[in-house]
Amino acid sequence: MEYTIRKMTVPEYPLLSDFLYEAIFIPNGIKPPPRDIIASPELQIYVERFGALKDDFALVAEIEGKIVGAVWVRIMNDYGHIDEETPSLAISLYKEYRGQGIGTNMMKEMLSLLKTHGYKRVSLSVQKANYAAEMYRKIGFDIVRGNEEEWIMVCNL
Numbered sequence: 001m002e003y004t005i006r007k008m009t010v011p012e013y014p015l016l017s018d019f020l021y022e023a024i025f026i027p028n029g030i031k032p033p034p035r036d037i038i039a040s041p042e043l044q045i046y047v048e049r050f051g052a053l054k055d056d057f058a059l060v061a062e063i064e065g066k067i068v069g070a071v072w073v074r075i076m077n078d079y080g081h082i083d084e085e086t087p088s089l090a091i092s093l094y095k096e097y098r099g100q101g102i103g104t105n106m107m108k109e110m111l112s113l114l115k116t117h118g119y120k121r122v123s124l125s126v127q128k129a130n131y132a133a134e135m136y137r138k139i140g141f142d143i144v145r146g147n148e149e150e151w152i153m154v155c156n157l
Contacts, residue, residue: 001063001097001100002063003102004061004062004063005059005060005105005106005109006059006062007060008058008059008070008072013051013058015067015070016050016070019070020038021035021037021038022092022094022095023092024037025130025132027129045076045077045078046072046078046090050072050074053074055074055075055087056072056073057072057073057074057110057113057114057117058071058073059106059110061105061106063097068093068097069093069094069097070091070092071091071106071110072089073089073114073122074088075088079150079152080125080152081123082121082144082152085120086119086120086121086123086154087122087123088124089107089110089123089124091103093106103132104135104138104139107139110122111139111157114157115157120156121154121155121156123152123153123155124153125150125152127150128146128149128150133151136153137153139155140155140156141154142154142156
C-alpha cells in the first residue's frame with residue numbers, strides 16, 4: 001500500500017480530535033467509550049488550540065488523498081509527561097490501516113523531525129496490554145516508569 005507521510009496543515013488540525021479518539025486503547029471484549037470522552041479535560045490537552053504552542057508538531061499519513069493516521073507532539077502535563085523540555089507523543093491510525101508499518105514510519109519521521117528541532121527526547125504513555133508498546137520499544141523507546149496498567153516510555157533522540 002502506497003502512502004505519504006507529511007506535515008499536517010493548519011486546516012487539518014481539527015482531525016486530531018478524530019485521531020485522539022482512535023488513539024484510545026480498547027482491549028478485546030471491552031465496549032468502546034462514547035466519542036464525547038475526548039471532551040474531558042485530561043484528553044483535551046492533546047488537541048485544544050493545537051498549533052498555538054511552539055512545541056506543537058503533527059504529521060499525517062495519507063493514502064490516495066485520505067488522511068489515515070496522525071502522530072503529534074506537544075509539551076503538556078499529560079499521562080506521559082516527563083518535564084517541561086520533553087514533548088509528549090500521541091499517535092493513531094484508523095483500524096483498517098494498522099499493522100502495515102505505517103505507524104512505525106510515522107513515528108520514525110516524527111523522531112527525526114524532533115531531532116532536527118533540537119529536542120533531546122520524547123515521551124509517551126502506553127497501556128501494557130497495547131500491542132503498540134512493542135513497536136515503541138523496537139524504534140528506541142525505553143520504559144522509565146509504570147504502574148499496574150501502563151508504562152511511561154522515553155526515546156532519547
